[in-house]
Amino acid sequence: MRLDPKSRALEGTVHLRWRAPASAPAPIRRVPLHLYLNAFAHEQTTWMRESHRGFDIGEFLGRYPDPWGYSEPTAVRQRTRAGTLRAAMTYPIQPDDGNPLDRTLVEVMLVEPLAPGATLELVIDFKARLPIPIARTGGLDDYFLVAQWFPKLGAYDTRRQRFVARQFHGPTEFFADFADYDVSIDVPSGFLVGATGARVTPRKKPAPGRRLLRYRQRAVHDFAWVTGSALVAERHAHRPAGGGPTVNVRYIVPRGTAHQVTRWRRAVEGGLDVLSRRVGPYPYATLTVVAPPWRGRNTSGMEYPTLITAIVGDDLLDSFLLADNKVPEEVAIHELGHQYFYGLLASNEQVDAFLDEGFNSYWHVRTSLAVFGREIGHVLGRSLSSLTRMQAGLSRRVGAIREAVLRSPSNLFYPGTAVAHIYFRPALTLRTAERRFGRAAIDRVFSTYYARYAFGHPKPEDFLAVAREVGGEALEAFLREAFTRRDVPDFRVDAAKTARWRSPRGRFVVGGTTHTIKTDDSRDKRDTGLDRRAREKDGYVWVEVTDPGAVGLAGSVRWRRFKPRGDKRDSSRAAAKRESRARRYYESVVRLIGPGWKHLPVSVELRFDDGARVHDLWDGRATWRAYRVVRAARLAEVRIDRAGDIALDVDRTNNGWRRVPERGLKRDLGLWSTAIGQWLMTALGAWL
Numbered sequence: 001m002r003l004d005p006k007s008r009a010l011e012g013t014v015h016l017r018w019r020a021p022a023s024a025p026a027p028i029r030r031v032p033l034h035l036y037l038n039a040f041a042h043e044q045t046t047w048m049r050e051s052h053r054g055f056d057i058g059e060f061l062g063r064y065p066d067p068w069g070y071s072e073p074t075a076v077r078q079r080t081r082a083g084t085l086r087a088a089m090t091y092p093i094q095p096d097d098g099n100p101l102d103r104t105l106v107e108v109m110l111v112e113p114l115a116p117g118a119t120l121e122l123v124i125d126f127k128a129r130l131p132i133p134i135a136r137t138g139g140l141d142d143y144f145l146v147a148q149w150f151p152k153l154g155a156y157d158t159r160r161q162r163f164v165a166r167q168f169h170g171p172t173e174f175f176a177d178f179a180d181y182d183v184s185i186d187v188p189s190g191f192l193v194g195a196t197g198a199r200v201t202p203r204k205k206p207a208p209g210r211r212l213l214r215y216r217q218r219a220v221h222d223f224a225w226v227t228g229s230a231l232v233a234e235r236h237a238h239r240p241a242g243g244g245p246t247v248n249v250r251y252i253v254p255r256g257t258a259h260q261v262t263r264w265r266r267a268v269e270g271g272l273d274v275l276s277r278r279v280g281p282y283p284y285a286t287l288t289v290v291a292p293p294w295r296g297r298n299t300s301g302m303e304y305p306t307l308i309t310a311i312v313g314d315d316l317l318d319s320f321l322l323a324d325n326k327v328p329e330e331v332a333i334h335e336l337g338h339q340y341f342y343g344l345l346a347s348n349e350q351v352d353a354f355l356d357e358g359f360n361s362y363w364h365v366r367t368s369l370a371v372f373g374r375e376i377g378h379v380l381g382r383s384l385s386s387l388t389r390m391q392a393g394l395s396r397r398v399g400a401i402r403e404a405v406l407r408s409p410s411n412l413f414y415p416g417t418a419v420a421h422i423y424f425r426p427a428l429t430l431r432t433a434e435r436r437f438g439r440a441a442i443d444r445v446f447s448t449y450y451a452r453y454a455f456g457h458p459k460p461e462d463f464l465a466v467a468r469e470v471g472g473e474a475l476e477a478f479l480r481e482a483f484t485r486r487d488v489p490d491f492r493v494d495a496a497k498t499a500r501w502r503s504p505r506g507r508f509v510v511g512g513t514t515h516t517i518k519t520d521d522s523r524d525k526r527d528t529g530l531d532r533r534a535r536e537k538d539g540y541v542w543v544e545v546t547d548p549g550a551v552g553l554a555g556s557v558r559w560r561r562f563k564p565r566g567d568k569r570d571s572s573r574a575a576a577k578r579e580s581r582a583r584r585y586y587e588s589v590v591r592l593i594g595p596g597w598k599h600l601p602v603s604v605e606l607r608f609d610d611g612a613r614v615h616d617l618w619d620g621r622a623t624w625r626a627y628r629v630v631r632a633a634r635l636a637e638v639r640i641d642r643a644g645d646i647a648l649d650v651d652r653t654n655n656g657w658r659r660v661p662e663r664g665l666k667r668d669l670g671l672w673s674t675a676i677g678q679w680l681m682t683a684l685g686a687w688l
Contacts, residue, residue: 027113032165036148037071040131050170069131079121133298169411195225220305242276267329270371303338325377353410358426431647492654549622564612588635
């Protein structure tokens with residue numbers, strides 16, 4: 001493979017050997033090849049049509065008149081059973097959308113059919129050109145991230161017994177079979193190179209003025225490399241705490257930013273420790289971490305086997321805004337996690353992208369918390385957490401959501417919602433499961449999932465089966481519901497009020513005695529007709545609960561008693577006691593709204609002026625629930641999910657009610673929400 005930096009041109013030959021599964025039901029007569037760089041050939045490719053990144057093509061073309069890239073096989077030859085090479089025909093196909101201008105997928109008509117269990121040998125000469133960086137790959141000036149650069153065989157699904165190659169789509173990424181790679185790279189002298197795998201001795205000497213490097217790596221499903229004349233590298237060995245081989249980590253950064261390697265090291269080494277302990281050992285001996293220069297920022301936040309790109313290496317990271325902010329490190333942790341969720345498990349990102357991005361987003365939150373604590377930075381004097389940003393991101397998009405997470409293919413989510421479905425919803429679902437069922441249960445699920453399916457291309461049902469096996473039926477039922485429901489949970493306090501209880505006006509009978517209460521004497525006969533349970537002589541708070549999900553032969557309303565939890569620090573408790581002695585009772589009514597899920601219970605707390613707290617666990621199966629309480633203290637506060645266990649709850653600002661709002665709360669929430677939104681876009685823009 002030879003790179004010409006001035007023209008961004010690539011030229012090379014692929015020697016491909018692939019063994020057909022012995023279980024194939026018939027001889028294979030054609031095979032698909034991905035030509036990913038053709039996604040950047042013009043503005044009407046399928047990828048360009050689907051990419052909604054705020055990308056202004058007019059402004060981009062104004063800066064770069066010829067930014068396009070491409071990939072074209074110039075000759076495809078098949079080695080026959082007689083040992084000769086014969087030319088094979090190729091032609092573009094568009095099985096997904098019929099776009100005649102899209103050439104990201106071609107099909108090769110084999111000269112000889114390939115029998116089950118036989119080995120295919122193709123020799124593919126090709127030429128390509130890297131685009132100016134738009135996303136994921138490209139080159140500019142003296143920096144090049146060379147990814148999706150060679151004609152690549154499509155994946156064969158042994159369960160369905162057919163190739164499952166798709167066109168290159170904007171919202172999704174890649175899927176391929178594992179292979180052993182041996183790649184020779186030819187670049188100008190003075191260019192530093194980093195690549196997938198380990199560097200070995202090249203087979204021949206380079207031409208004058210050139211460098212020739214050779215890299216090898218077994219059991220990966222892609223190969224990427226980076227090169228540039230203004231890059232420097234540091235190498236640091238790290239032995240992950242959870243086992244596996246010592247990893248030789250090579251950090252490649254722009255010249256002048258080597259002092260920032262310390263930041264990348266803390267993130268990467270801490271991430272390897274957490275993931276190796278909780279998920280499983282990292283099996284490779286190498287890892288390359290690239291911080292692109294500013295001009296290559298559109299190649300930041302990407303993952304390839306044993307090679308990741310973090311956020312840019314730039315003086316900006318030393319500014320007062322980012323010097324103590326861990327968002328750059330968080331991006332590195334996210335991309336490192338893709339070595340597991342994409343790299344080693346290798347689920348089909350084009351069909352079930354959430355198995356990669358969603359699971360990895362959960363683990364990047366877990367890892368960030370373990371390495372850096374709850375805070376990754378501050379905005380407007382407020383702490384910023386990975387979890388909070390993710391929740392804010394889901395909240396911003398929830399109004400447009402039309403589908404469940406578990407739908408295929410992943411490129412067909414409603415416009416603008418792919419990030420919510422692929423990243424946020426599954427990650428917050430797993431966080432909710434962790435809070436409900438315990439971190440140890442989630443760790444068992446993922447460690448078993450990894451041990452069983454590493455290198456195995458698992459599907460959603462494989463993960464759910466593991467969840468049921470090692471986490472239990474309740475965990476699997478919740479995950480399945482969360483992945484298959486269209487709606488996103490939103491628990492909220494719909495209404496709450498508290499007022500003096502008065503004897504009912506009119507005629508009624510209590511204990512065999514008839515009472516008639518007129519309007520004028522309703523206040524004087526304050527406790528006539530009062531339910532004896534309101535006096536709480538048994539030490540319990542009695543609550544009338546109305547829940548349409550619990551309607552049965554016994555009726556639609558249930559009386560339940562709760563042992564109150566007190567809070568002596570409550571400043572209004574003394575006043576409440578005085579009210580009790582004066583025989584003043586209050587009727588408090590609360591109505592809650594929920595999503596009506598079958599497997600999402602939530603805690604509810606009612607707090608009164610005397611400090612008593614009533615705690616209930618609502619099963620959440622009905623879409624609403626009401627509480628009515630008569631007692632000698634006013635209702636002070638209602639709180640749903642005070643502990644924050646339902647991370648998937650799309651709007652936590654409506655989870656509470658106070659009779660006396662905290663001063664300045666409304667203004668404070670507005671400022672904080674604005675800050676979250678701004679920082680969310682900054683951080684996520686690095687890899688989405």
